[in-house]
Amino acid sequence: xxxxxxxxxxxxxxxxxxxxxxxxxxxxxxxxxxxxxxxxxxxxxxxxxxxxxxxxxxxxxxxxxxxxxxxxxxxxxxxxxxxxxxxxxxxxxxxxxxxxxxxxxxxxxxxxxxxxxxxxxxxxxxxxxxxxxxxxxxxxxxxxxxxxxxxxxxxxxxxxxxxxxxxxxxxxxxxxxxxxxxxxxxxxxxxxxxxxxxxxxxxxxxxx
Numbered sequence: 001x002x003x004x005x006x007x008x009x010x011x012x013x014x015x016x017x018x019x020x021x022x023x024x025x026x027x028x029x030x031x032x033x034x035x036x037x038x039x040x041x042x043x044x045x046x047x048x049x050x051x052x053x054x055x056x057x058x059x060x061x062x063x064x065x066x067x068x069x070x071x072x073x074x075x076x077x078x079x080x081x082x083x084x085x086x087x088x089x090x091x092x093x094x095x096x097x098x099x100x101x102x103x104x105x106x107x108x109x110x111x112x113x114x115x116x117x118x119x120x121x122x123x124x125x126x127x128x129x130x131x132x133x134x135x136x137x138x139x140x141x142x143x144x145x146x147x148x149x150x151x152x153x154x155x156x157x158x159x160x161x162x163x164x165x166x167x168x169x170x171x172x173x174x175x176x177x178x179x180x181x182x183x184x185x186x187x188x189x190x191x192x193x194x195x196x197x198x199x200x201x202x203x204x205x206x207x208x
Contacts, residue, residue: 002016002040002041002043003038003039003040003041004035004036004037004038004039004040004041005037006037007037008035008037009033009034009035010024010025010030010032010033010034010035011033013035013041013043019043019044021033023044024041024043024044026044027041027042027043027044028041028042043139081196081201081202081205081206082196082197082201084149084151084152084196084206085149086126086127086148086149086152087126087208088125088126088154088194088203088206088207088208089123089125089126089172089173089207089208090114090125090207090208091114091122091123091124091125091154091156091190091192092114092116092120092121092122092123092179092190093123094116095114095115095116095120095189095190096114096115097112097113097114097115097204098113098114098115098187098189099112099113100112100202100204101200101201101202101203101204102202110193110195110200111155111157111191111192111193111194111200111203112191112192112202112203112204113189113190113191113192114189114190114191114192115187115188115189116179116188116189116190117179117188118160118178118179118180118181118188119160119178119179119180120178120179120188120190121175121177121178121179122144122156122159122175122176122177122178122179122190123172123173123174123175123176124146124154124170124171124172124173124174124176125146125148125154125172125192125194125207126146126148126152126154126172127148127169127170127171127172128146128147128148128149128152128154128169128170129146129147129167129168129169129170130144130145130146130147130164130165130166130167130168130169130170130176131145131146131147131153131166132144132145132166133145133162133164133165133166133168134162134166135182136157136183139183139184139185140155140157140158140183140191141157141158141159141180141181141182141183141184141185142157142158142159142160142161142162142177142180142182142183143155143156143157143158143159143162144156144159144162144164144176144177146170146176151196151197152194152195152196153194153195153198154192154193154194154195155191155192155193155195156176156177156190156191156192157183157190157191157192157193158179158180158181158182158183158185158188158189158190158191159177159178159179159180159182159190160177160178160179160180160181160182160188161177161178161180162176162177163175163176163177163178164176164177194206
């Protein structure tokens with residue numbers, strides 16, 4: 001969901017999210033290109049596939065303040081999950097997996113969804129450095145991305161609130177965000193991804 005700012009049009013909003021005006025109109029059942037200040041718009045998925053911001057600071061979706069950011073397509077796994085040196089712990093304890101890794105009806109799911117109550121603390125799966133904290137791309141809502149090594153990155157999405165900033169060092173289990181349902185999420189949960197050399201693998205292969 002995006003809140004339109006003063007003077008914005010469907011074309012300017014579409015450019016911010018790397019989607020077509022036609023797709024934006026269809027998603028919101030609109031016939032004109034004009035929008036009013038404060039109008040809420042549903043943003044459909046970008047056509048470039050799933051991606052992560054490799055760097056840069058996120059922007060919250062307040063009126064007129066969303067910026068486009070670099071896209072990095074997720075590469076498809078070509079074999080079994082590679083071994084990693086880190087031992088990953090569950091970002092949310094006590095929850096169950098409501099949606100697993102793999103192909104879903106509406107496309108590929110690059111992580112797992114862990115159910116939890118709104119406001120539950122999300123912990124870092126392993127020690128590392130925050131390389132992104134803010135409003136993520138393509139329906140992710142508020143996300144935190146942590147780099148653990150040259151190859152390993154973890155992603156935590158649909159957060160209610162992020163508790164860390166880019167460049168911050170975190171320890172394993174340290175609270176980094178609160179569970180929410182920001183972005184395109186129907187219920188509160190933590191969307192968790194494990195990426196090795198940019199490739200998304202099933203987190204269940206690594207969680208202890």
